[in-house]
Amino acid sequence: MLITRQVDTSAIAMQREGLILAYSPLRGQEAAQIGSGIALDLARDFAFPTYRELGVAVAMGVDLVGYLASYLGIWHGGLYDPMASRFGSINAVVSGSVLHAVGWAKGAQLSGDGGVAVTYFGDGASSEGEVHEAMNLAGIDKLPVVFFCQNNGWAISLAAERQIAGGTVAGRAAAYGIEGVQIDGNDVIAVLHATRQALARARAGDGPTVIEAMTYRAGPHSTSDDPGRYRSLDDEQKWLSRDPIASFAERLRAEGIADEQFFLAASAEAARAADAVRAGLAALGDRPGEELFDFVFANPTATLQEQKHAWQESTHD
Incomplete structure (x- = not known):
């Protein structure tokens, strides 16, 4: 989570400096992404990201220079190898990755190799027709797929309560005959357990699960967005007090699992990772025009x- 936070912060700075063209921050959503990403079996599962899954990429060991290369505009979807990393190309089409995941899951079901697709989308994307089509087909065929919704409170500038009929994304699962759970997306352990359970259900042939991880996008929707135009500072401060990294660090201290030397070493490692990504991006040249x-x-x-x-x-x- 610290590496994700450091690289995310660095990416915003790089965009402001003109090193990358644009960026979609994820500060505040680290627990949801890391907790779910590390649950995957990289030998057989496959993740289908949107444009905000840096943390999942970190958890799955994706080359971060290749990941952020997409924001340089020199290669669409990233320069990493999706097949080798089991992490699909960055998808900027709202809800597009959900359809891809269901198609892949159908193939996994036919092959019988026990692989499960995990597709990421936001609360705003949950109102797109493609999500409903995907869940319907997945429910009918009991496909091995996990629909992982990061409900970060905002569909760009539209509050979740103004665009989610019924109040929850997880609650919609029942209409398709599939399991739906709502969890604390800022609790990395809760996310890990929920994702593991959903993966186990899918492997057992019990069909899909909708996981709605309740979290908060602490920063802007993208580097061209000003969240101060549509939400209050009080609301931001309330959620910042539930920062997933700070709360997990407190838990590790309280349970005697980690000491200050651990946190110092982890912070140093995260800083080195961010510096290496920055240097790697700066060293990338133009792609062949052909x-x-x-x-x-x-x-x-x-x-x-x-x-x-x-x-x-x-x-x-």
């Missing part, structure tokens, strides 16, 4: 080939 054309269609059209030829001629002038 990739603009080579990765559009499996079988390039005549028009695309003509465009590529025209581009090649213009670059040689």
